[in-house]
Amino acid sequence: MNKSTRNKWLALIAILAVAGFAAGVWVLLNPASFVVQPWRAQQSITSARFVFGPYPVQADMDRLKDEGVTTIISLLNPKVPYEAVLLEEEKKRAAKLGIEVHNFPMGSILGQRFGEDYERNSRAAAETAINTPGTVYIHCYLGLHRAANVRDYLEKHGTVDTRQFEGSVQHDRTPRQLANERGRRLFRQQQYDAALRELHSVQPLDYSAYVAQGWIRLRQEHNDLARDSFHTASLMPNPRSDASSGLGFALLRLEDLEGARAAFEQALKLSPGDNDAGQGMAQVLYRQDRLDEARVLLEQLHEEVPENPEVTALLERVRNAQPVVQ
Incomplete structure (x- = not known):
């Protein structure tokens, strides 16, 4: 083998080695690739x-x-x-x-x-x-x-x-699951009507779809429809705290304070660390003029998530509020 041919072979081997190394790095950095x-x-x-x-x-x-x-x-x-x-x-x-x-x-x-x-x-x-x-x-x-x-x-x-x-x-998702994920993605992009169409593109709706629909309805200020969606989800097998928490916020907007409190209590029973449910409960207590209870809960929430602006603002209002004289 002459020198020129040998150099060509060495160059080809080097190229293949670099390509193989690059392919290996790509595979490692893409854990969901078809290889991994x-x-x-x-x-x-x-x-x-x-x-x-x-x-x-x-x-x-x-x-x-x-x-x-x-x-x-x-x-x-x-x-x-x-x-x-x-x-x-x-x-x-x-x-x-x-x-x-x-x-x-x-x-x-x-x-x-x-x-x-x-x-x-x-x-x-x-x-x-x-x-x-x-x-x-x-x-x-x-x-x-x-x-x-x-x-x-x-x-x-x-x-x-x-x-x-x-x-x-x-490739591991069902059509229902894919529709839910696309709907939630559109929800995060604030494309609410498109999100609803996506959720309803596959029937029947499951638990996650009803919860997602509830949050969309809340954003659209269709509070009665939001209440109905969250209520339906909360009655399905193995409900999570998100259905009860969402129901609580819908009822809070509908001025049903006792219903909202019961919903938030159920959410916190299912998930004691649900910060959203805790915040909702604090709003109920504040609006019921139970300021001491609201303050204790808000201080706990603020300690857990100090950068939450809504908790900070409500805590400030509670600290500055005076109880209503009966």
């Missing part, structure tokens, strides 16, 4: 409080927000270059949706753990989840080994009823 997807946890065991699964791509993040997740516990290890990139992207996506992210790095390659902090961070992640109000999403890269280790720790500290939480990769 077969290895991701397709369905994650969840409870009303804890959700387990793989790295949340944008579609997953939107669905988690819609499912009421307020905190994400990421087990990605920022010392691994591609996980460091994914972690930063996750933080940016979560911040836009108002979801808090905690990182407890756990090293794992093909299920083989490494690093001195593996067990310590697993326990810390579980304990943080226990002590964090609201619904928590706990994940690693594939949603398998590291997430399972944290789940095992939680299960040892009490049993909970479970349901199935499915990922948001499109």
Whole structure:
């Protein structure tokens, strides 16, 4: 083989090596790609409080927000270059949706753990989840080994009823689920009529569709229709706090303070960390002139989420208000 031919072969090998490396990096940075997807946890065991699964791509993040997740516990290890990139992207996506992210790095390659902090961070992640109000999403890269280790720790500290939480990769979604997701996306874009058309494009409506329809009706100030949608959802099997909370806000607008209070109480019973329901209850107490109770609740909410402007403004009004003399 002459020198010219050998150089051509070396150049071709170099190009293939670079292409292979680039393809490998692309695969690692796209956890929901067709290459990685077969290895991701397709369905994650969840409870009303804890959700387990793989790295949340944008579609997953939107669905988690819609499912009421307020905190994400990421087990990605920022010392691994591609996980460091994914972690930063996750933080940016979560911040836009108002979801808090905690990182407890756990090293794992093909299920083989490494690093001195593996067990310590697993326990810390579980304990943080226990002590964090609201619904928590706990994940690693594939949603398998590291997430399972944290789940095992939680299960040892009490049993909970479970349901199935499915990922948001499109080929795993039913037509009903896809219609719900498109409807919620249009809702976030304030395209309310289009969102309603999307929700009604597949029949019958399910629980999530009725809840989404309720929030759309509230934004449109069709309070009686919003009340009916939330009420229908609250009567369906295994309702969550979002239906009761939405019902409470609809009744609050309709001046049914006792009905609103009962709805918010039910929401807080289902999810004690539901900040929206707590805020709604505080509004009821304020309007019923139960200022001391409203102040205590608002101070608690303010401590949990100090940057919430609505809670801050209502707390200021309560502190400055004088009780009505009977």
